Amino acid sequence: MSQQQDDDVLVVGGSGVDTIVRVDSLPVPLADSVLVDPIEEWPGHTGGNVALGARALGLRVTLLGLIGDDWIGAQVRERLAKGDVEFAPVISHEGTRRAVNLVDPTGRRMSF
Template identity: 50%
Template sequence: MPELPLPYADTYTEPPVVDRIGNTGAGVALGCRALGLRVTLVDLIGDDPQGALIRDHLTPPGVDFRHAVTAAGTRRSVLLVGPDGRRTSLFIPRAVPGERLPRRDLYLPALRVADTNGAGDAFVSGFLYGRSLGKCVRLGAVAGAHACTVPGTHEDPIRLDALLRA
């Protein structure tokens, strides 16, 4: 784009649109896989060319991609990127009201997670307990992982003895 926000014009001539995967979950999954971690990603995608693009991009590096098909099609965004790198995102959710991942079919075999609510807060708690960056990150990860194993947001935070044993 010549600049953002775009000044009014009836038409802008731009280079061809390039389809890429851009979902945050996919980016994190690919980054973790590149670091050698075992990764499972679960999502709703359409039975459409964009859904195939996602499957084809996640499978070769070894991401265990489990998905359910949504009749509405794969969610999309159009990113308008200015010459300075700033962007404006036009999000096309394609949501079906009330649609959810089927619980047991996709992610319960892959994950032993009770509830992810509170994992970020728990991570921060463990992180702040550490004294060096490496220890902060490790303790944060341990505390966040613990939070995922119990239902609720803050019902059973990890105790110091368990944090330091891990």
């Protein structure tokens, strides 16, 4: 890990990709299919988002997080680099985590 002594924040937490599906209501009605707005994907998860938020506030940040050596992990690395967050990955042989979030118009969500 290449964390510098002068970092303001060390974030230890999850990093991965969130798939966001906006729905009209929760729970989602039982149906074979439900029309939704375009589905969005965001590299982040809690640890990644906290690190990016702290960096946006002007703090020097290092994120220590579990990630796979896969294309999903590459998306996470790219977003953290663009956000100027130092990333100290711990490589998982199980791959990078993903989550699917159903989000209603009020912001309430179900995460899978």
